Amino acid sequence: MVFIRFDESKPPELILDDAQGLSLTVADPILGRTLNMQPDLVVLASAVIPNENKALFDLFKVPINAEGFLVEAHSKLRPVDFSSEGIFMAGLAHYPKSLDESIAQAQAAVSRAMTILSKEAIWVGGVVATVDASRCAVCLTCVRACPYGVPHIREEGHAVIEPAECHGCGVCASECPGKAITLQHFTDRQIIAKTDALFCECATA
Numbered sequence: 001m002v003f004i005r006f007d008e009s010k011p012p013e014l015i016l017d018d019a020q021g022l023s024l025t026v027a028d029p030i031l032g033r034t035l036n037m038q039p040d041l042v043v044l045a046s047a048v049i050p051n052e053n054k055a056l057f058d059l060f061k062v063p064i065n066a067e068g069f070l071v072e073a074h075s076k077l078r079p080v081d082f083s084s085e086g087i088f089m090a091g092l093a094h095y096p097k098s099l100d101e102s103i104a105q106a107q108a109a110v111s112r113a114m115t116i117l118s119k120e121a122i123w124v125g126g127v128v129a130t131v132d133a134s135r136c137a138v139c140l141t142c143v144r145a146c147p148y149g150v151p152h153i154r155e156e157g158h159a160v161i162e163p164a165e166c167h168g169c170g171v172c173a174s175e176c177p178g179k180a181i182t183l184q185h186f187t188d189r190q191i192i193a194k195t196d197a198l199f200c201e202c203a204t205a
């Protein structure tokens with residue numbers, strides 16, 4: 001499939017000549033040349049407009065781009081994953097694409113889902129945030145700041161972070177005004193000790 005861009009001030013010209021048939025002329029701004037083609041058929045494709053289902057996107061905490069299409073975690077390394085673990089995508093909600101590409105992406109999404117569903121238990125990392133309930137002022141800062149929507153405040157009366165859901169990004173720990181949140185393995189003491197060790201003038205033998 002070949003896409004040719006055109007300048008909106010110079011739209012393509014299509015001429016039907018009884019003797020020579022269809023003739024399509026378009027000025028390609030990238031090549032800086034005017035291209036002429038004799039197509040057998042001209043098919044007008046309507047635009048693919050994203051369905052911006054904000055309630056659903058908010059529910060799953062999945063991001064969209066400026067055009068309203070869903071954004072994958074990484075275009076090369078995680079093309080069917082979202083940054084929220086365990087949620088995958090395929091099809092036109094991602095960007096306008098052919099049916100073949102949608103099917104290939106759906107197969108990839110199923111494969112990724114099977115890597116989770118085929119296991120009886122999943123191990124998660126130990127770098128997770130924990131809350132010191134006695135210092136929590138229930139200010140909701142962590143609830144608003146967490147990019148994955150993990151912290152919640154319910155009947156417990158203080159913020160709660162479910163370790164299995166936490167991605168260990170540390171945003172809540174840095175934002176908490178009461179210093180009630182600690183990122184395991186990255187406590188203040190550990191960070192200060194590492195910094196001191198980095199800049200200490202160690203005697204060399």
Ligand code: SF4
Nearest residue numbers: 136137139140142176
């Ligand atoms: S940001 Fe800190 S003080 Fe505020 S609700 Fe969260 S844990 Fe509690």
Ligand code: SF4
Nearest residue numbers: 146166167169170172
């Ligand atoms: S460490 Fe990151 S993912 Fe975990 S609760 Fe805090 S902000 Fe959310």
